[in-house]
Amino acid sequence: MTSFIAGLPKAELHVHHVGSASPRIVAELAARHEGASPVPADPEALAEYFAFRDFAHFIDVYLTVVDLIRDDEDVRVLTFEIARELSRQQVRYAELTVTPYSSVKRGIPAKAFCEAIEDARRGAATEFGVDLRWCFDIPGEAGLAAAEQTLAIALEERPDGLISFGLGGPEVGVPRPQFKPYFDQARAAGLHSVPHAGETTGPETVWDAIRELGAERIGHGISAAQDPELTAYLAEHQIPLEISPTSNLRTRAVPSLDEHPLARLVAAGVPVSINSDDPPMFGTTLEQEYAVASRLLGLDDAGVADLARAAVKQSFLDSSGQARLLAEIDAYTVRSA
Numbered sequence: 507m508t509s510f511i512a513g514l515p516k517a518e519l520h521v522h523h524v525g526s527a528s529p530r531i532v533a534e535l536a537a538r539h540e541g542a543s544p545v546p547a548d549p550e551a552l553a554e555y556f557a558f559r560d561f562a563h564f565i566d567v568y569l570t571v572v573d574l575i576r577d578d579e580d581v582r583v584l585t586f587e588i589a590r591e592l593s594r595q596q597v598r599y600a601e602l603t604v605t606p607y608s609s610v611k612r613g614i615p616a617k618a619f620c621e622a623i624e625d626a627r628r629g630a631a632t633e634f635g636v637d638l639r640w641c642f643d644i645p646g647e648a649g650l651a652a653a654e655q656t657l658a659i660a661l662e663e664r665p666d667g668l669i670s671f672g673l674g675g676p677e678v679g680v681p682r683p684q685f686k687p688y689f690d691q692a693r694a695a696g697l698h699s700v701p702h703a704g705e706t707t708g709p710e711t712v713w714d715a716i717r718e719l720g721a722e723r724i725g726h727g728i729s730a731a732q733d734p735e736l737t738a739y740l741a742e743h744q745i746p747l748e749i750s751p752t753s754n755l756r757t758r759a760v761p762s763l764d765e766h767p768l769a770r771l772v773a774a775g776v777p778v779s780i781n782s783d784d785p786p787m788f789g790t791t792l793e794q795e796y797a798v799a800s801r802l803l804g805l806d807d808a809g810v811a812d813l814a815r816a817a818v819k820q821s822f823l824d825s826s827g828q829a830r831l832l833a834e835i836d837a838y839t840v841r842s843a
């Protein structure tokens with residue numbers, strides 16, 4: 507199974523920019539800011555640093571890593587190295603969640619930030635054959651000021667790879683409806699709506715994401731399993747959930763993988779994609795998330811290939827791009843039979 511997964515062409519829809527910084531990149535950045543950061547440069551100490559008491563603690567730790575990214579060269583190197591790791595896992599297409607507000611607030615001009623990610627995007631395509639797209643997300647803990655600036659950067663800079671608009675950070679104490687004006691404008695400008703919801707709060711935030719923010723996909727959304735009406739609605743309207751099993755375990759959103767609602771959601775007909783969210787921070791990789799999902803769903807190789815196909819079909823890649831990637835998955839599956 508694992509060798510089949512390793513070679514399987516994939517698409518990833520829910521993976522965060524800074525959250526994907528490898529231990530080596532974090533160590534290099536931490537060493538550069540020696541002493542001024544709580545983030546350890548030693549990879550072993552870093553693995554211990556990435557142990558989270560709860561979701562709020564995870565966000566606090568996440569932001570200490572964001573603090574290490576000080577200039578556009580850091581942004582470009584980080585992004586290019588993420589593409590290298592994605593290509594190592596046979597990821598052909600990824601929608602990377604990027605939070606420009608947090609870097610602009612730390613002194614990196616929006617234009618330089620966008621030029622850096624676009625430079626890395628071009629490099630990813632030519633060097634690794636990885637097609638990167640951007641989701642610009644609002645860090646929810648920074649509220650409406652962050653929403654305002656994230657939308658402004660999205661519409662004024664409009665980097666070529668930008669395709670969607672999201673909402674990340676904590677859900678507790680950050681109601682979704684307040685962000686409706688910003689999602690309305692982003693959607694009117696042709697950006698897809700993909701907010702987080704139902705990760706650390708109940709089904710009502712998933713309803714809000716759908717009804718108030720026009721969500722086309724939901725980041726996590728796992729608490730939908732608590733509400734049969736919502737589960738049926740997601741299945742009927744085929745609104746996909748971007749599922750990251752180990753993330754939910756490591757941020758304590760679920761008590762154990764065996765209690766993860768993935769299987770119940772799939773059994774109810776809810777479309778899902780499998781993702782890694784913040785792989786180094788959660789001590790995982792996309793390949794490992796596919797292995798977790800295949801165990802939880804009792805899949806054989808054909809079933810695992812269907813997970814990859816589902817992610818492609820739920821992506822915002824154009825139809826010709828989707829057809830190309832689906833054909834590659836089919837050819838791989840035949841070769842591996």
Ligand SMILES: O=c1[nH]cnc2c1ncn2[C@@H]1O[C@H](CO)[C@@H](O)[C@H]1O
Nearest residue numbers: 522525568605643645674675702784
């Ligand atoms: O699993 C997650 N849920 C919500 N936000 C997340 C997650 N992983 C990374 N972020 C990121 O946390 C930052 C908060 O300021 C945002 O950049 C958001 O994208």
